[in-house]
Amino acid sequence: MKKILRIGTRDSQLALWQANTVKDLLAAAGIEAELVPVKSEGDLDLVTPLYAMGVEGVFTKTLDAYLLSDKIDIAVHSMKDVPTQLAQGIVQAAVLPRASYKDILVFRSGKERQEQYDKIGTGSIRRKAMLLHRYPDCTVDNLRGNVQTRLQKLQDSDWDGAIFAEAGLSRMNLLPDTYEVLDWMLPAPAQGAIMIVCRSGEEDTFNACHKLDNEVTAICTRIERDFLKTLMGGCSTPISALAQIDGDQIFFEGNICSPDGKELLETSKTFAMHEWQTAGADAAQDLLAKGAGRIVEAIRNK
Known part of the structure; x- marks a missing residue:
């Protein structure tokens, strides 16, 4: 492929890290690419809990529109954010090797692991439900924003801690010194995996990206x-x-x-x-x- 591939991505630092990772992998395969950062609906509303926004694909549909209108050639997503039914005209081109799938509880300064937690922050309905199942008396407060914002909100709060995906903090080199790996909490489907999508029918683009596909991760996340x-x-x-x-x-x-x-x-x-x-x-x-x-x-x- 001789053309420069336009990579659509959310403009958060974690999303840009993921997109740059894909860009570097493509470059290693001899394919030049450039980033096209885009703000998603989920990035514009940082107050409403994700589960209350009522829109599936809140982090992906803006990039879908860019892709279908030929403003970008591929889009890079955290796979757990992608609806199970892709938009018509868009296909999965590759899934990168999975990082950690685990959720972790990051403690506020001065706090440590306990048998019972009084107050935890998370914007995920899955994490909230599992917390309440294990700790019925725990108060769960809404926590939204990019990784850095959420870490700061945690330190400014009165919470014991907040839940993060280990993969996100690890990719950003933001893993704290002390945290609890929540081995009892199963992850969101496809957590820790990165997906590349492109327009259907674009064989050159699909083939270029598919070289990056990891079969084991692709099978597990499909299941x-x-x-x-x-x-x-x-x-x-x-x-x-x-x-x-x-x-x-x-x-x-x-x-x-x-x-x-x-x-x-x-x-x-x-x-x-x-x-x-x-x-x-x-x-x-x-x-x-x-x-x-x-x-x-x-x-x-x-």
């Missing part, structure tokens, strides 16, 4: 997103999922939790590698048989 899609969940539904490959087997864990944390339905399944294309949907059917549809319906009717 997790199929699980989410089958449960008909979105940003307002507390759904967690994690698929991991070991040899010729896939180990999957998933759950759905009521927003108040009172009801948690879980599934854990093992699949053969040749079953990967149906694994996510099969695991979701297991939860639906346990009553997951009732939780989804109750959230929709709120």
Whole structure:
């Protein structure tokens, strides 16, 4: 490819880090690219909790519009922000190797790990639901903004701590000295993965990006997103999922939790590698048989 690829990205420092990573990988493959930073709807409204904004793809739809109107050639996303159904005319071109999928609790200065927490900050309905399930008496306050803003809000607050994705802080070299890895909290589907999308039919662009695709990450995130899609969940539904490959087997864990944390339905399944294309949907059917549809319906009717 001789043309300079235009990479669309949100303009937060983490998003720019991700886009620059893709730019460098393309450069190593002999493909020149430039960044086109764009403000998303999710970046403009930093007050409303994400789950209350009522719009799926709040961080991606502006870039979708840029892509479909030929203002950019590809877009780089945190994969967990991407709707399970891509906009018509847009296709997944690559998924980069996954970083940490884990959530961590970053403590406010002077605070440390405790058996019970009184007040925690997060803007995620999934994290809030899981916190309330484990710590029913905990107060969960809304926390929005880019990584640096959220870290500062934590230090200015009266909270014990706030929850972050370990991958984001690690990529920005902002991991604090003390934090708790929340091993009991399953991640959002595709957390820690970076997705590249392009226009359908653009074979040269697709092929250039697809060279960066990591098959293991692509399969695992596909399973997790199929699980989410089958449960008909979105940003307002507390759904967690994690698929991991070991040899010729896939180990999957998933759950759905009521927003108040009172009801948690879980599934854990093992699949053969040749079953990967149906694994996510099969695991979701297991939860639906346990009553997951009732939780989804109750959230929709709120």
